[in-house]
Amino acid sequence: MEIAIIAHDDKKAEMMGFIQSNSKQLQREGIDLIATGTTGKLMEELGFKVRRMLSGPLGGDAQIAGRVAEGKTKMVLFFKDPLGKHPHEPDINMLLRVCDVHNVPLATNEASAQLLLDAISKRS
Ligand SMILES: O=C(CO)COP(=O)(O)O
Secondary structure, three states, X not given: OEEEEEEOHHHHHHHHHHHHHOHHHXXXXXXXXXXXXXXXXXXXXXXXXXXXXXXXXXXXXXXXXXXXXXXXXXXXXXXXXXOOOOOOHHHHHHHHHHHHXXXXXXXXXXXXXXXXXXXXHHHO
């Protein structure tokens, strides 16, 4: 199962804490992680194996949206900064929309992301 990990700059520390406290679950056999560029780089520094897309402002969210549309990415954990302005807002909205179009689970904050991960760990 491919899971996309994305965090805006002001949410990156929170995301790194989240993935570290869920590292066992996220590094299980059968879970493939992908991430936008800078988020992925930080994940690699923590020792995670992750496929890095472009950075968000350069099209990373759009690449992940494409993978959701193609049925490759099955879950998106996206810690969005609700207080910031982003030059690539159209790409961000497209990713959120494409998740809804394809009924792909999407968490945009830590509490929701935890519920989603807990749900898939109960399943297996
Ligand atoms: O901008 C982002 C999501 O919209 C995240 O991109 P980075 O992980 O490259 O910072």
